[in-house]
Amino acid sequence: xxxxxxxxxxxxxxxxxxxxxxxxxxxxxxxxxxxxxxxxxxxxxxxxxxxxxxxxxxxxxxxxxxxxxxxxxxxxxxxxxxxxxxxxxxxxxxxxxxxxxxxxxxxxxxxxxxxxxxxxxxxxxxxxxxxxxxxxxxxxxxxxxxxxxxxxxxxxxxxxxxxxxxxxxxxxxxxxxxxxxxxxxxxxxxxxxxxxxxxxxxxxxxxxxxxxxxxxxxxxxxxxxxxxxxxxxxxxxxxxxxxxxxxxxxxxxxxxxxxxxxxxxxxxxxxxxxxxxxxxxxxxxxxxxxxxxxxxxxxxxxxxxxxxxxxxxxxxxxxxxxxxxxxxxxxxxxxxxxxxxxxxxxxxxxxxxxxxxxxxxxxxxxxxxxxxxxxxxxxxxxxxxxxxxxxxxxxxxxxxxxxx
Numbered sequence: 001x002x003x004x005x006x007x008x009x010x011x012x013x014x015x016x017x018x019x020x021x022x023x024x025x026x027x028x029x030x031x032x033x034x035x036x037x038x039x040x041x042x043x044x045x046x047x048x049x050x051x052x053x054x055x056x057x058x059x060x061x062x063x064x065x066x067x068x069x070x071x072x073x074x075x076x077x078x079x080x081x082x083x084x085x086x087x088x089x090x091x092x093x094x095x096x097x098x099x100x101x102x103x104x105x106x107x108x109x110x111x112x113x114x115x116x117x118x119x120x121x122x123x124x125x126x127x128x129x130x131x132x133x134x135x136x137x138x139x140x141x142x143x144x145x146x147x148x149x150x151x152x153x154x155x156x157x158x159x160x161x162x163x164x165x166x167x168x169x170x171x172x173x174x175x176x177x178x179x180x181x182x183x184x185x186x187x188x189x190x191x192x193x194x195x196x197x198x199x200x201x202x203x204x205x206x207x208x209x210x211x212x213x214x215x216x217x218x219x220x221x222x223x224x225x226x227x228x229x230x231x232x233x234x235x236x237x238x239x240x241x242x243x244x245x246x247x248x249x250x251x252x253x254x255x256x257x258x259x260x261x262x263x264x265x266x267x268x269x270x271x272x273x274x275x276x277x278x279x280x281x282x283x284x285x286x287x288x289x290x291x292x293x294x295x296x297x298x299x300x301x302x303x304x305x306x307x308x309x310x311x312x313x314x315x316x317x318x319x320x321x322x323x324x325x326x327x328x329x330x331x332x333x334x335x336x337x338x339x340x341x342x343x344x345x346x347x348x349x350x351x352x353x354x355x356x357x358x359x360x361x362x363x364x365x366x367x368x369x370x371x372x373x374x375x376x377x378x379x380x381x382x383x384x385x386x387x388x389x390x391x392x393x394x395x396x397x398x399x400x401x402x403x404x
């Protein structure tokens with residue numbers, strides 16, 4: 001038998017998805033064996049999970065890790081509450097807070113890892129003030145964690161695309177430099193030119209083969225019209241399934257059931273996905289209708305203690321709880337489905353590979369003192385241990401990040 005890739009770690013007495021205690025052999029950052037085959041194999045290190053529940057690493061499908069003041073002194077909420085007001089306030093205050101920077105980003109990533117997040121799609125501001133620096137800061141911060149969190153980056157034009165000459169060129173450069181996606185934002189309300197913004201973004205995506213991830217807060221018929229514009233361009237350009245995502249998509253719950261059904265059916269056929277941050281005080285995107293239409297769906301934290309809001313702690317299980325409770329979902333199958341979307345079935349936002357606790361999967365495991373996935377969700381159970389890429393995360397050292 002050929003030697004195992006190093007380092008190897010055997011996790012014993014883990015209840016995968018709430019099943020009977022079993023063993024998992026992790027080697028070379030992957031799940032190498034499960035069950036009896038794992039039990040019989042030699043390894044470098046053995047870790048007793050103590051009959052804890054084992055879930056795949058959590059997935060944050062919509063974050064803004066470059067914008068946080070996590071770890072800094074309290075920042076009082078200021079500025080106007082509108083989207084335009086938040087943008088203006090952020091632009092006025094970010095330099096004084098050292099946003100963006102490697103250190104502030106690293107603190108957010110460490111906090112996310114503490115909660116069990118091992119995969120993430122993060123939007124990173126690209127504008128005339130910071131250029132592409134934020135992307136480099138985020139990449140460096142991720143490198144400092146030695147790959148514990150797999151990142152997929154969206155070059156995000158928070159301040160608008162067309163209304164700021166030069167932003168399209170920055171997005172072009174970001175795509176040419178390897179950003180996995182470029183973003184867009186409220187094409188009608190921000191740029192007041194939905195056709196122009198979307199044509200510019202789709203042109204870049206088509207030429208560079210990168211993804212598109214578009215914030216769409218616009219409500220009602222206006223938002224639904226922009227769904228149509230996006231879907232028309234996906235179809236026109238022949239973009240592969242999985243390349244385009246619509247974030248927030250509030251219009252989907254504003255329109256009548258027939259209009260929503262038609263939009264979802266078309267999204268499923270074209271492979272356009274959706275992400276939500278499960279906003280409180282708002283109707284939630286409909287889980288059963290999304291699943292029925294075959295629309296991939298994921299949960300995100302949005303900003304984490306930033307100049308838009310002081311709320312947020314990086315915990316996707318908390319966002320999943322918020323979504324489930326706000327949606328009135330209580331049946332076991334629905335609660336389990338929510339946890340799947342927060343873990344195994346949400347990984348599409350960052351990777352094309354399988355993300356579970358099966359042989360060949362990347363070895364990302366979250367251990368929780370819970371009876372099953374439903375129990376872990378409704379009680380928002382603390383994470384007892386986190387394994388990322390086959391390595392046991394030192395949670396205590398992550399907690400030692402100083403507050404300035």
